[in-house]
Amino acid sequence: MIGINFKNWLSYLSIPGPSLFAVLVLPAVFGLQFSVALQVTGLYSQQVQISNESNAEKTRAFHEALAAVIVKVTGDRDALQHPAVVRALDNAQDYVEAMRYDSVSVAVDANATAATGAEPDPGAANFSTSLPDTIEQRYIDVDFSAKLIDELLAGANIPVWDSNRPSVLIWMVLQNEDGERSLLTPEGNPEIIQILQDFALVRGLPIIFPVLDFEDRQNLSADILWALDEEVIGKASARYGADSVLSGRLHVTASNELVGLWQFIFQQQAETFDVFDTDLQSYLHVPLDRITIELARFFAIVPEFSNRQIVRLRVEGIKNLTAYSALLGYVGNLGLVERVTMTGLDGERLELDLGLLGDAQQLFELIALDRDLLPIESSLDVEQAFLHYRWTR
Numbered sequence: 317m318i319g320i321n322f323k324n325w326l327s328y329l330s331i332p333g334p335s336l337f338a339v340l341v342l343p344a345v346f347g348l349q350f351s352v353a354l355q356v357t358g359l360y361s362q363q364v365q366i367s368n369e370s371n372a373e374k375t376r377a378f379h380e381a382l383a384a385v386i387v388k389v390t391g392d393r394d395a396l397q398h399p400a401v402v403r404a405l406d407n408a409q410d411y412v413e414a415m416r417y418d419s420v421s422v423a424v425d426a427n428a429t430a431a432t433g434a435e436p437d438p439g440a441a442n443f444s445t446s447l448p449d450t451i452e453q454r455y456i457d458v459d460f461s462a463k464l465i466d467e468l469l470a471g472a473n474i475p476v477w478d479s480n481r482p483s484v485l486i487w488m489v490l491q492n493e494d495g496e497r498s499l500l501t502p503e504g505n506p507e508i509i510q511i512l513q514d515f516a517l518v519r520g521l522p523i524i525f526p527v528l529d530f531e532d533r534q535n536l537s538a539d540i541l542w543a544l545d546e547e548v549i550g551k552a553s554a555r556y557g558a559d560s561v562l563s564g565r566l567h568v569t570a571s572n573e574l575v576g577l578w579q580f581i582f583q584q585q586a587e588t589f590d591v592f593d594t595d596l597q598s599y600l601h602v603p604l605d606r607i608t609i610e611l612a613r614f615f616a617i618v619p620e621f622s623n624r625q626i627v628r629l630r631v632e633g634i635k636n637l638t639a640y641s642a643l644l645g646y647v648g649n650l651g652l653v654e655r656v657t658m659t660g661l662d663g664e665r666l667e668l669d670l671g672l673l674g675d676a677q678q679l680f681e682l683i684a685l686d687r688d689l690l691p692i693e694s695s696l697d698v699e700q701a702f703l704h705y706r707w708t709r
Contacts, residue, residue: 355479355480355649356479356480356481356520356522357479359385359388359389359462359479359520360385360389360459360460360461360462360465361385361457361458361459361460362380362381362382362384362385362388362457362458362460363381363418363455363456363457363458364377364380364381364384364455364456364458365453365454365455366417366454366455366456367454368454369417369454374415374456375408375409377456377458378408378409378412378458379405379406379408381408381456381458381460382404382405382408382411382458382460383396383405384518385460385465386401386405386465386469387518387519388518388519388520389465389466389469389476389477389520390469390474390475390476390477390612390616391477391519391520391521391608391609391611391612391613391616392608392609392612392613393605395469395474398472398474399472400468400471400472401468401469401472401474404468410464411460411461411464411465411468412458412459412460412461413459413460413461414458414459415456415457415458415459416456416457417454417455417456417457418454418455418456418457419452419453419454419455420452420453420455421450421451421452421453422450422451422452422453423449423450469618470618473618474618475612475613475616475617475618476616476617476618476651477520477611477612477615477616478615478616478617478650478651478652478682479649479651480649480650480651480682480685480686481520481521481522481611481615481685482522482559482560482582482611482615482685483522483523483524483558483559483560484521484522484523484524484558484559484560484561484562484607484611485523485524485525485526485553485556485558485560485561485562486500486512486523486524486525486526486561486562486563486564487499487500487526487536487541487549487552487553487561487562487563487564488500488508488541488563488564488565488566489538489541489542489564489565489566490505490565490566490567490568491542491565491566491567491568492568493568493569493570497538497539497542498538499528499533499538499541500525501528502525507596508596508600509525511596511597511600511601512600512604515600515601515604515605516604519604519605519608521604521608521611524556524558526552526553526556531555532552535548535551535552536548536549536552541563541565542565544563544565544577544579544588546579546581546586549561549563549579549581550581553581557687559582559685560580560581560582560607560611561580561581561582562578562579562580562581562603562604562607563578563579563580563581564576564577564578564579564603565577565578566599572594573592573593573594574591574592574593574594574595574596574599575590575591575592576590576591576592576599577589577590577591578590578591578603580603580606580607580610582607582610582611582614583614589603589606591603614681615678615681615682617651617652617673617674617678625672625674625675625676625701626669626670626671626672626701627669627670627672627676627679627701627702627703628659628667628668628669628670628701628702628703629647629667629668629669629670629703629705630665630666630667630702630703630704630705631643631665631666631667631668631689631704631705631706631707632664632665632692632704632705632706632707633664633706633707633708634661634664634665634666634707635664639707639709640666642707642709643666643707644656646686646688646689646709647668647670650679650682650683651673651682652672652673652674652678652679652682653670653671653672653673653679654671654672654673655670655671656668656669656670656671657669657670657671675701676701676703679703680703683703683705687708688707688708688709689705689706689707689708690705690706690707690708691703691704691705692704692705692706
């Protein structure tokens with residue numbers, strides 16, 4: 317038998333802002349006909365804006381960066397209130413694995429600067445009679461030790477949300493004070509799109525927007541979406557293969573009050589809730605925060621306190637060495653899996669014993685986020701810790 321321990325080589329990749337953003341906010345066209353649960357990278361890294369490179373500023377940045385990472389890793393801001401986490405934040409430098417300074421040139425809005433009424437200082441070293449077109453903005457990129465953070469959270473009995481996260485397809489319809497309705501689009505509602513994308517980046521939530529092509533508009537008009545018909549929304553969403561669907565309607569009153577109703581479909585269950593606010597960002601954060609916490613609590617585990625279990629995984633369709641290697645890589649990237657042992661190989665059938673930091677039901681739910689393994693339902697037995705699939709990649 318061949319035993320493989322994945323603990324030493326599994327790690328989250330540190331990817332600069334734009335690349336990470338592309339992972340979290342997937343263009344919907346790539347989701348057509350596929351399940352789009354995503355491996356969210358960069359969970360243990362964070363970029364923080366700084367004003368200088370002093371020790372005091374670096375300490376502040378480490379604190380802010382660690383807080384952001386804790387929120388991404390757990391999916392829940394309440395984790396920041398735990399006494400053990402509070403102590404860790406006060407000593408954030410102890411969890412730093414690597415750091416580097418960076419800077420970018422930022423365009424200056426001369427009109428906005430003039431509007432502040434601030435006068436330039438002739439005594440300043442960089443004084444100029446004309447305002448610069450750009451200024452240099454400095455950042456610090458911090459990589460934290462995944463091992464130390466996981467140990468911190470495990471010791472505090474705080475669940476960790478695996479990097480393989482369920483995708484959320486977002487539909488939204490807006491109604492103005494005249495009663496006119498329109499579907500949310502990047503062209504027509506860039507501010508709303510940006511708020512949704514920013515939240516996704518901060519919380520490690522993979523979101524998808526529909527392409528709103530002819531098929532989408534034929535299947536789900538603005539008026540139908542306004543009714544939040546679960547069955548119709550489900551059918552219109554099927555082409556994207558998303559793991560969950562968030563649908564919302566927003567009415568902007570004449571006094572600029574934001575009144576809305578939201579529906580979240582997950583695990584074939586739908587829940588509906590209303591939201592009222594006067595600030596757009598606050599209004600949009602309510603449903604996003606609610607579903608993020610729900611998804612995190614469904615999938616997150618506390619590794620050190622979970623019931624360790626051995627699960628037999630039988631996989632059909634392993635036709636060559638490439639498929640064999642891809643399967644082992646896939647299984648090893650599942651956060652629950654601590655150890656893999658090959659117990660049998662017969663033609664295109666491979667059997668593996670998986671040592672889990674959890675149980676068979678959690679593994680079953682995690683695999684269900686993808687379509688690489690297609691369940692052979694007649695042979696699935698979670699209670700007996702035996703799972704049977706066909707490899708489809």
